[in-house]
Amino acid sequence: MIMANQLLAGKRGIIFGALDEQSIAWKVAERAHAEGGRFLLTNAPVAMRFGKINELAEQCNTTVIPADATSIDDLENLVKSAQEQLGGPLDFVLHSIGMSLNVRKGKEYTDINHEWMQKTFDISAISFHKLMQTLYKQDAMNDWGSILALTYIAAQRVFPDYSEMAESKALLESFARSFGYHFGIQKHVRVNTISQSPTMTTAGSGVKGFQEFFNYADKMSPLGNASAEDCAAYCVSMFSDLTRSVTMQNLYHDGGFSSMGMSPAILGM
Numbered sequence: 357m358i359m360a361n362q363l364l365a366g367k368r369g370i371i372f373g374a375l376d377e378q379s380i381a382w383k384v385a386e387r388a389h390a391e392g393g394r395f396l397l398t399n400a401p402v403a404m405r406f407g408k409i410n411e412l413a414e415q416c417n418t419t420v421i422p423a424d425a426t427s428i429d430d431l432e433n434l435v436k437s438a439q440e441q442l443g444g445p446l447d448f449v450l451h452s453i454g455m456s457l458n459v460r461k462g463k464e465y466t467d468i469n470h471e472w473m474q475k476t477f478d479i480s481a482i483s484f485h486k487l488m489q490t491l492y493k494q495d496a497m498n499d500w501g502s503i504l505a506l507t508y509i510a511a512q513r514v515f516p517d518y519s520e521m522a523e524s525k526a527l528l529e530s531f532a533r534s535f536g537y538h539f540g541i542q543k544h545v546r547v548n549t550i551s552q553s554p555t556m557t558t559a560g561s562g563v564k565g566f567q568e569f570f571n572y573a574d575k576m577s578p579l580g581n582a583s584a585e586d587c588a589a590y591c592v593s594m595f596s597d598l599t600r601s602v603t604m605q606n607l608y609h610d611g612g613f614s615s616m617g618m619s620p621a622i623l624g625m
């Protein structure tokens with residue numbers, strides 16, 4: 357049972373990336389709905405085939421507009437339709453998209469297929485720039501709006517099995533800073549990334565040895581791994597008016613993992 361405070365009352369948004377109940381975006385949608393926000397859901401056309409997202413839409417009293425986040429045409433249509441359906445410009449947007457072709461196809465980092473790598477960057481990082489550029493050109497954000505993308509600490513440190521997703525996340529975080537400048541100047545819109553703990557989702561568990569790694573991070577973090585539900589609460593706080601001056605930041609939501617050097621829990625002391 358979520359304790360809601362109507363933090364998003366009167367706000368309009370778009371949430372990308374809810375695939376199933378495990379998805380971080382799914383939890384964000386539930387929480388944003390409980391907090392009084394109104395939003396459209398979107399995902400890649402292939403993800404529609406699972407049909408799950410329609411259940412979420414019903415639950416949140418909204419609709420789904422399919423969009424491939426690498427297609428400018430799809431994004432333009434989505435952003436335009438969202439403003440029409442919701443009745444005005446947007447206050448919050450969540451980019452919760454990640455996929456690596458080389459990881460999915462089991463290619464080692466030292467034997468990467470570079471065409472797939474480019475596709476990975478397009479889906480996992482450049483889509484964020486495409487989305488922000490579309491919002492910017494359509495002047496689709498309200499003053500003091502908030503744009504978020506989800507990321508992972510492999511952008512800063514080496515996690516060998518994360519492969520080319522590390523570079524995707526580094527690029528994603530850089531886009532948040534660079535576009536955060538332009539959006540800040542244009543309309544006081546803030547742009548941030550949230551760097552989340554390992555989380556049991558379709559994208560997460562695609563990484564080799566994920567369960568072992570999940571347990572390792574859980575032990576290493578003084579608070580334990582941050583849950584998807586807690587991540588959703590953090591996203592909602594970043595969409596709310598309580599965080600109006602936070603922008604161009606990479607925000608760790610990881611139970612303290614990023615500040616740890618060594619933990620006795622790992623050494624069994």
Ligand SMILES: NC(=O)c1ccc[n+]([C@@H]2O[C@H](COP(=O)([O-])OP(=O)(O)OC[C@H]3O[C@@H](n4cnc5c(N)ncnc54)[C@H](O)[C@@H]3O)[C@@H](O)[C@H]2O)c1
Pocket residue numbers: 372373374375376378379380381399400403423424425426451452453454455479506507508551552553554555556557558559560561
């Ligand atoms: N799970 C973790 O351990 C973890 C940790 C840190 C950050 N993240 C990040 O959180 C975000 C959400 O991932 P998740 O863990 O909820 O997994 P998920 O698999 O539920 O979500 C990934 C989403 O990306 C969507 N997607 C893929 N290609 C797309 C395209 N071309 N256009 C539009 N959407 C597309 C998928 O359909 C899916 O809904 C990702 O950016 C991921 O990298 C995940």
